[in-house]
Amino acid sequence: MKVETTTTPTNKPASLKKLMRFARPYRMRFMWVIIFSIALSAFAAIRPYLMKETVDNYLMNKNLEGLLFYVMLMGIVLLFEVASQFYFVYWANWLGQDIVKDLREKLFGHINNFRMKFFDNEAVGKLVTRTVFDIESIARIFSQGLFMIISDMLKMIVILGIMFWMNWKLTLVVMIAMPFLVVATRIFQKKMKGAFIEVRAQVANLNTFVQERITGMKIVQLFNREDIEYEKFTKINKKHNDAWLKNILYNSIFFPIADIISSLTLGLVIWYGSFGIVQGDNLTTAGDLFAYTMFIPMLFNPLRQIADKFNEMQMGIVASDRIFELLDLEEAVQLSGSKEAWHFKGELDFNNVRFSYLEGEEVIKGISLSIKSGQTIAIVGSTGAGKSTIINLLNRFYEIDSGTITIDGTNINEFKLESLRRQIAIVLQDVFLFADTIVNNITLNNPAITKDDVIAAAKAIGVHNFIMSLPGGYDYNVKERGVMLSSGQRQLIAFLRAYVSNPSILILDEATSSIDTYSEELIRTATEKITEGRTSIVIAHRLATIVNADKIIVMDKGKIVESGTHYELINRAEGYYKNLYYSQFVAESAEEE
Structure with missing residues (x-):
């Protein structure tokens, strides 16, 4: 069995650029995904503002007619948000699956034309991993990575804009915590990058080992190698397990930290805003506090999720590096002449x-x-x-x-x-x-x-x-x-x-x-x-x-x-x-x- 070594992706922008070439036949679908992403960001940001208006103008004044109207309005906005979310997720996944379908066909056709010398030196399990599992990871670049990041970034920009417009003081309090979350996110992203590379390498090794032993099971049993091969499998499986445990460890550390930062920020905003209301600060209202309890999770969760989506992106980039490494192997492709061989005499x-x-x-x-x-x-x-x-x-x-x-x-x-x-x-x-x-x-x-x-x-x-x-x-x-x-x-x-x-x-x-x-x-x-x-x-x-x-x-x-x-x-x-x-x-x- 040829054991795959861990390698580092060489050029993320180059890999994304190559992937984008496969999106060209689906330009219109790509545009609709962006449109629904913008719509989702807008509708998500409007709801807290409507909540502020409802509390300040109708709930505090006990205006039941206006309260009912705004509640219905928030329901309609919510329906539009849900519809935008549905079409955004559906079209993004549809686009991703069509892209990887084309990519998988291109890769399989490319492998079909490789010289026998290539197959003499490459493990079958590794090629199966490339053609099936790695390409599925690439699909998540579009379904769970790139478009989700774009959507979350748009949502954060729109929400920050509305927050500054509504109450710049409370927004500055929120901004105090943002650098801490950004730094934590960056550290998490770097750690996860190495973890994902190791995971993909161990997945390929595991697939290669299992494929070879199942194919050669008659030899394994004929020579009483069951216990020996089982011991080898447990060692390889342990490395695979350790790689995933490292991944799990980083997630277990980051997400509680992100939740703590978000909760502390929310508590600080409520304390500061409530103190301002008690002191007679005309810039802060009860509606602001209601709105900010919605705004802060909507602002911090995307930032927290962006780290998670970067993980999906990173795994997809690692997989795409491996895929394009095969697609770029032109020297492995058999050279073909130009003459058509009709029926030979046979000399x-x-x-x-x-x-x-x-x-x-x-x-x-x-x-x-x-x-x-x-x-x-x-x-x-x-x-x-x-x-x-x-x-x-x-x-x-x-x-x-x-x-x-x-x-x-x-x-x-x-x-x-x-x-x-x-x-x-x-x-x-x-x-x-x-x-x-x-x-x-x-x-x-x-x-x-x-x-x-x-x-x-x-x-x-x-x-x-x-x-x-x-x-x-x-x-x-x-x-x-x-x-x-x-x-x-x-x-x-x-x-x-x-x-x-x-x-x-x-x-x-x-x-x-x-x-x-x-x-x-x-x-x-x-x-x-x-x-x-x-x-x-x-x-x-x-x-x-x-x-x-x-x-x-x-x-x-x-x-x-x-x-x-x-x-x-x-x-x-x-x-x-x-x-x-x-x-x-x-x-x-x-x-x-």
Whole structure:
């Protein structure tokens, strides 16, 4: 498992600016959110003023008619405030969800185009965290962060303006406490910034660990690793818990302090105002005191909430930094050519191809190889010889260090990746199936391939009866990774998937190893049918399956050491293939005995 380290966001304004680009298609909705925010601030500030007027002019004078009118007026203002609050929250959340929907689609599409080298070095759990959890954090920038801060700031400005207009002395008393709350808010914000970064890092680590262990649960149980993995999980979970506890601690300290400051300020205003009324101060009225008991929470709560909303903003900024870090990885994106690859004749040429997964450690060392159209060639060799790497290079999963690979005389780098891979089908030893029906796993939801096409192809290569023997036939759900099927049955599905795509070039990568006798017979029939009339490359572990290949390429330590037909190689004195073949033959004979 690759453990993610804690990093600090580099540039908050830059991240927000990038996010705002995703808001451009929703300009009108953005404007309505601002309008409702302004309306909410205005209606919220009017209510205390109406309370002052009610107390001073009608309650103190016992004017029931005027009192009833102002009570109704306050009710109407309250209804408008509630309506503004509803539309503000609804539209802000709607806007945030649409923005993250677009961002998630862009991120997933971007990841889809990364080179295989990127996935070799990145943990799956980390990418899941980025695509799901981090993007949800970004949604809160709009729903709980940015717009809420704008709304609270507007509300504070309007309220302060009305307060100074109503009674500047009482307002100055209120302002005495404001710096203390601002300082406390700033300290809280800085502490929470570091806490949120740590939380996101630990969430990614936790997701990565859990994803890997659930995926590899068979290995965990097979080797009795349950207790060991549980201990590892508890340690990672403890770090995750500690990160959140730090977050909780800061909240537990700040919000009581903010409440104390607000309560003390309210008490000071009531004392000062009441003292002024008793002393005959004409600037202060009973209505002012009623209004200020409403104004102070409305002024302090937004400031207190702004700190909380800054936390949401901070978490969203941390998440957006991580998201844009992936989106900015242009060097990880596979380069695509401009030519459309139509049906190939299938002539392949490898000219002095060199490749290394790690710089300075070549695994393919100057290979030159020619394959004629329609030929079936086999590539054999010991583990680590470079057999599968050749296939990865042909499909451009990795870019070669030097040399050229051509198909029908054209460098594969000149073809559009999608069209190139459309003409090459691969059947791997480890077949991956999605949690879906058999027909969807074969077509991969390609609308150009119908169910009738799949059935016709299954009959052609002899696997129709096998599929129909399953509950539901072609609509049978194989569950995650095809666990409802045996390895041989998954291989048959992979053969059908390759055949129905009608490729120009077919690759079988250890596709006949580790299967039962019944499946082997079906696969042998399918292989004969699927390789008919097209260029085929077979990477074989069991040498008995490739004796009829047009040419056998023998590899060792990244080089071609022999090539020829089975009979040419088997008759070569002290040949590498001959030794490999007979050692395997003897081993299989011993197993049968």
